[in-house]
Amino acid sequence: MKLEEFTIKFPRLPGAMPAWHGTVSAEELCALCEEAQRGGGKLLALWGSDETEQNAGYALHVALVTAPGLLVLTLPVSCDKPVFPDLSQIFPAADRMQRGVADMLGLHPGGGGNHRKWLRHAAWPGNIHPLRKSFDGTTRFPTEDDNYPFVPVTGNGVHEIPVGPVHAGTIEPGHFRFSIVGERVLRLEQRLGYTHKGIEKRFEGMVLEQGARLAGRVSGDTTVGYAWAYAQAVESVTHTTPPPRALWLRALFLELERVLNHLGDLGYLGNDAALAFGFTQFWILKEDLLRMNGELFGHRYLMDRIVPGGVACNPDDAGLLRIAGMLCHIEQNVATLKGIYDDHAGVQDRFLTTGRVAPDLAAQLGLTGMAGRASGQAWDVREQFPCVPYDRLDVQMATHRNGDVAARVIVRFEEITESIRLIRLMLEKLPQGEVRCAVGEAAEGRLGIGWVEGWRGEILVALHTGKDNRIHRLHPHDPSWQNWPVLEHAIIGNIVPDFPLINKSFNLSYSGVDL
Amino acid sequence: MYQIIRQILRTGIKTETPPQPDDTLRSQIQEINAQILHHVGRALAIRHVDAGSCNGCELEIHCLNNAYYNIDGLGIHFVASPRHADMLLVTGPVSRHMEIALKRTYDATPDPKLVVAIGDCGGDGGIFSPSNALGDKCESYASCGKVANVIPVDVAVPGCPPTPVAILQGILTAVSNLKAR
């Protein structure tokens, strides 16, 4: 089967985003992935599910981004031989996702792929797979030895610096193992999974409406992105179209979330380059915006404001005026601060050429989202596959080719400017009317897709429905899956003290990938 | 440099009056300072531990460091090592994978120490804890639930996430608890 046949052979899924879903054989899966890869497409997500209750064994699902949109390929996997083709040969980003599937469901990539565990540490034994339906999520096992086989680096003068899981700053937990020669980093190996709290198991059995709150807490800093993607997925399986005003408000929230996160990170990036002034200034702006959110929408981070069927708040005209005023305040100050960052020799010295990911490496490894755009990867769902209201706004994507900290800083500045422009247009064109409609019931065995360009990159929510309007399986996918392994490359050859700066310039989610 | 100074002057002083540590304490900076000095004998050193949160609570802890709350001015600062800390600020339901790290961090913190659990998750396991047949929150294969299931907790601050003011209130309440000990 060819890619172009796929969209003809299988029907388009209902809903806001262009997505097709079909069942394929192992050979077809490999051929389609290879063709997508050759044609400049990419792997968005990979997850598994347990279909044994339907007497259908297991399944592996692969979401590819191609020219027409998102293709979701499902490969049935038998109980007797729970093996699937190793796709990391085609898409290196598949490696950790496959290891996650192996831990959680006991389906393994064939061949010489990487068989080290990933999400599992010491909390449950290797023969237990928590996402199997036969596994009761409240079962507890005694803690075992983790015994994770780190890759040893040897040679003259090589030494190791292990960091974490508890870090020196206020950040999420993870373990980094640096192999160093002199001051330079020879290799970084990440070990994540520390915040694994069983999110995917928790989703199972929830009624569709209930799942929205949990989706908004997969990665708190992207709560709007996940809530919107979840709502899209539910609306797809229930054939719901939210009122236009709701869709416009969702986009407004998503852009506010983008501005919030970029403001915060730009402040920290100044701080990490020893310009504490930057932190103070950007975080005043961030707090101003958070307070406005709290007063207008009832939550500083807009958690639970997007719900299946629409949104849970409706600003009046005075509120919209207030947003417009806030945009002017932020725009003016950010312009001044950008001038200061640009002219500051010390800051530029730290930013330029640091943590560089060249465009060809970025393409090969599948670097995505904001960090991808700073390395020449021109992908933005808002521009390429615009849903309402982005189809009316002509989003201008920010891209750069240098791929260093400086490029990621520039992309963030440009994205703030663009988001402000978009929000102004939204305020101007915001339709009147209802903001929420009733959501129907979903039939069993459906797949719903939500696909949103969050501030960090593409969020995917794949929802498989079960009986009684409940979730059979839900996979939330964070762009950090793709970008964490690239960070291991970005640090190579840099000095250890630049790691915090490089790390912050990506600012990846732990919770979003540990699940 | 001129630009920086101009922007600083234009921004002015943002720091606001801090909240009350509890009903009986007055909300003056000197009061809080005096409280901390009285109980701790110097500035209060806090070590934050994310024991499995969704990172939402971290966002608000970051905000605590912004100019509006100016916690340094109150005599509170975050430190890099538990060995330098008087207080642990713990977020999240404690994941099984962070259980040992949290216990070790607690053990590395010198006595007398305070623990403040942040957020609905820190307080009762929050949305990540499944409910058992009786409707009570229970632990799961991956989560130990609330922080108090793993280490002793002095004060729990509810909210999802709690606002910076609420977190500050929790910190100050824990400090004034020292008196009771």
Ligand code: SF4
């Ligand atoms: S309390 Fe809320 S914000 Fe904090 S970790 Fe839990 S879900 Fe996230």
